[in-house]
Amino acid sequence: MAIDFTLTEEQKMVQKTAREFSQEVLKPLVAQADAEPDTQKAFQIIKPAYVQAYKLGFAMGFLPKQYGGGGVSNVDLQIVAEEICAVDPGFACILLVNGLGLLPLAWFGSEQQKKKWIGEATGDPTGEYLAGWVVSEPAGSPGGTANFDHPGAHPVGIGLTATHDKANGEYVLKGQKYWPSNAGGWDLKGANVNVVVVRTDPKRGGKEGLSVILVPRGTPGIRYNQPISKIGQRLEQNNFIEFENARVPEENVFAVGNGDLVISKAFTWSGPVAGIAAVAVARTAYEWALNWAKTYTAGGREPIIHHQAVGYLLTDVAMSIEACRALCWKAAHYLDMYNSEGHAIGAMAKVFSGETMFNAVFKCMQVVGVNALDKLNPLEKCLRDVVVFPLYDAGNMGMQRRKIWGVIADLNFDPRAITDSKEIRFKKSMEGWGTATANLTT
Ligand SMILES: Cc1cc2nc3c(=O)[nH]c(=O)nc-3n(C[C@H](O)[C@H](O)[C@H](O)COP(=O)(O)OP(=O)(O)OC[C@H]3O[C@@H](n4cnc5c(N)ncnc54)[C@H](O)[C@@H]3O)c2cc1C
Structure with missing residues (x-):
């Protein structure tokens, strides 16, 4: 009885709490924030929902228990994420990014760093x-x-440099970042902490020259510009950040020379969450389109579901949602088994679900017809939101597919390992595939 997709009583409770939060606290704020042209104002509109989510354990629950987090499993996170993303995936991305930033510290940081920074994140009254x-x-x-x-x-690959000023015990950051979520904070003076991938050795390539540094709010020499205006997932804040000789204490650095492994692992952990987020958006579109098909006649005598074309489209959507959810749950379970090592299956869940669910939302729009384009109906927002999935969270083309390729290209790769839930150790030799002049021997 090892394969069992039914939820435990505790999981049903978590699902209920997440659903109630999404419907009662988040939903009333979504339309206004989504329509707000000022991206920072939009971010501030949803702040009360964020605070409520934090108090329910949704903002930091995935962090380890010994540092004040909830120790929530990747499988349980799937359940919560689906409910929140069915209402708004942009909002859910804000919560997810706390994990993208702080879990690398749990995996690669020193004991002292974990206690201080994860402790602060989980203990904010x-x-x-x-x-x-x-x-x-x-x-x-x-x-x-x-x-x-x-x-x-340098200057190929990651361009933000961090020069070690050993005499003063600091790193000096110079360069720019574009897209990072949450980084500007609620007032564009910075998130409480920004976990920044930097180039500490400009003479070496991306597999040796990258590190990660914790940049506290209030660090001088950093400008947070007006957040980017995107077509979808507009509740989430994406930042353009300029570092002009910003000085950060050297004790804040971690994963020196291994920033590449941090990137690869963080975007593995987030893969199944992004995958289930896409499932959630398609679920919303499907449920709405199904109801439309059962109640709308389009000038005929019968509701349009009586047309085989409509029935087949909805059948395809229903099948693809179930298949993607199963893959995401499997990936989450695998990550739970191996401390979030699961670079191939984590990426598979993200790539496959993002692209399949994009097609599913379009099929729902075909069912509905021209009225799918009317902003009074929810499908236009579903389309704007779902298109983000294949492109963000390490884009499917440039990053996530490359990672799967690197894993399966390894000479010792066992093609049945994922099916059998066996561990696959990720190595530096699995990185660099498909970069123009990759040296694959290191
Ligand atoms: C809502 C949202 C939230 C985000 N949050 C964050 C965040 O919190 N932190 C953060 O750092 N970033 C964040 N991003 C950015 C996001 O993670 C992107 O995935 C990342 O910037 C990489 O984008 P890209 O793959 O398009 O890269 P680019 O370097 O811009 O590549 C563009 C394209 O070039 C092609 N390409 C380039 N190199 C290759 C190659 N070697 N092989 C094949 N094709 C290639 C691919 O077609 C690729 O899509 C966010 C973006 C969005 C929209």
């Missing part, structure tokens, strides 16, 4: 604490993010 996960960089040549593991020296 105001419930406003935000952590940023700061990797992505502005477009340009050089620029972008996908080739973070490129073997070339």
